[in-house]
Amino acid sequence: MAESNEQPRDKANSTDDDDDDEKGQAALLQQLLNRFSGLFGSTKPDQPAEDPVLKSFNLEAAAEYMSKCSNVVVMAGAGISTSAGIPDFRSPGTGLYSQLEKYNLPFPEAVFHLDFFRTNPKPFFLLAKELYPQKFTPTPTHYFIRLLEEKKKLLRVFTQNIDSLERVAGISTDKIVEAHGTFFTSHCLDCREEYDLEFIKEIIFKDEIPHCKKCDGIVKPDIVFFGEKLPARFNDCVHSDFSKADFLIIIGTSLKVAPFNRLLTFVDKDCPRLLINMEPAGNSNQDMGSGALLYGKKANRRDVFHQSTCDEGVSELAKSLGWEDEFNKLLQSEGASVEKVKENLSTIPNETEEKADRLAEQMAKASLEDEKKKD
Numbered sequence: 001m002a003e004s005n006e007q008p009r010d011k012a013n014s015t016d017d018d019d020d021d022e023k024g025q026a027a028l029l030q031q032l033l034n035r036f037s038g039l040f041g042s043t044k045p046d047q048p049a050e051d052p053v054l055k056s057f058n059l060e061a062a063a064e065y066m067s068k069c070s071n072v073v074v075m076a077g078a079g080i081s082t083s084a085g086i087p088d089f090r091s092p093g094t095g096l097y098s099q100l101e102k103y104n105l106p107f108p109e110a111v112f113h114l115d116f117f118r119t120n121p122k123p124f125f126l127l128a129k130e131l132y133p134q135k136f137t138p139t140p141t142h143y144f145i146r147l148l149e150e151k152k153k154l155l156r157v158f159t160q161n162i163d164s165l166e167r168v169a170g171i172s173t174d175k176i177v178e179a180h181g182t183f184f185t186s187h188c189l190d191c192r193e194e195y196d197l198e199f200i201k202e203i204i205f206k207d208e209i210p211h212c213k214k215c216d217g218i219v220k221p222d223i224v225f226f227g228e229k230l231p232a233r234f235n236d237c238v239h240s241d242f243s244k245a246d247f248l249i250i251i252g253t254s255l256k257v258a259p260f261n262r263l264l265t266f267v268d269k270d271c272p273r274l275l276i277n278m279e280p281a282g283n284s285n286q287d288m289g290s291g292a293l294l295y296g297k298k299a300n301r302r303d304v305f306h307q308s309t310c311d312e313g314v315s316e317l318a319k320s321l322g323w324e325d326e327f328n329k330l331l332q333s334e335g336a337s338v339e340k341v342k343e344n345l346s347t348i349p350n351e352t353e354e355k356a357d358r359l360a361e362q363m364a365k366a367s368l369e370d371e372k373k374k375d
Helices: 016-039 059-066 098-099 108-113 114-119 122-131 142-152 197-204 232-241 259-266 285-291 311-322 324-334 336-343 348-374
Strands: 073-076 153-159 176-178 182-187 195-196 219-223 247-252 273-277 303-307
Touching: 016 153, 059 182, 059 219, 059 303, 073 259, 098 232, 108 114, 108 122, 122 197, 142 311, 153 232, 176 232, 182 197, 182 232, 182 285, 195 197, 195 285, 247 311, 273 311, 303 311, 311 324
Parallel strands: 073 153, 073 247, 153 176, 247 273, 273 303
Antiparallel strands: 182 195, 182 219
């Protein structure tokens, strides 16, 4: 499951507390922007670039520069997990928000709103059950990030995903920032008692609601719902890492969600930024201001857009870095070859549709049961 917070909240359902949280996040973001404002270039997109950082704006040139770097920061989105069979949230037709439109909910995002969860947690846990991978299988992209760490080049990976696959891939916990939280741990909403992944899994697979053993409160996975603040670790690591970064990889994200999407503007003006994605992203001045990606613009000095799937992109990057053999050996040892992933990809749309149908049926059944209880 991925990018659970990649949707603006419904204004009709917002609260004063939500507004305060938004104002707090906006204030923090402004502080960060003020701190790093001197790092952004003032060149306009239609002006010729001076003193380019990269020799050319392609994957090979990016790899040549990156080979000399030791503080690489990765910004990862839902796209790095789709080949593991975990659907994203935004893709038309197959994305989870599209699938949720048919369910008996006030609005599709309600399952990720804290107020709705407190009053009716069942839809969320039905969804969690259907999305819960029967076998955690990280993708080649996850293992490429692990290889970055083994090469002592990874400063940090900031992930929007809540599937914990970075951890499962063997990336050190201290190298991971889960911006939107994780299923890996859970806490009671009332007494804050902590529970592990297996505790939640065992209960939700019985179609039951997990309750705290101490106070009987609802136990919620530590993913960030609408109306909740981002983890403190996110803010701490943004402050400490982006000024040190000497290369930024942005991969598998639409760059539509603040404040995560603004992180790419915090690196030094001479830090190259490589976007690996199926679609262009991050190049709108309206969204990014003066820190927008400038690939394809005359003023570009350091930005590269490599259009491909995440797994194919990192495979090509590994080859350009001279790491192809090591990368393939790592994938083979973990049973995660690119060829195997391609075979699995063909089954994902059907599996997603089947999950959606099962979930719709379960939610309809749960709704009828609730109505009977009210009567």
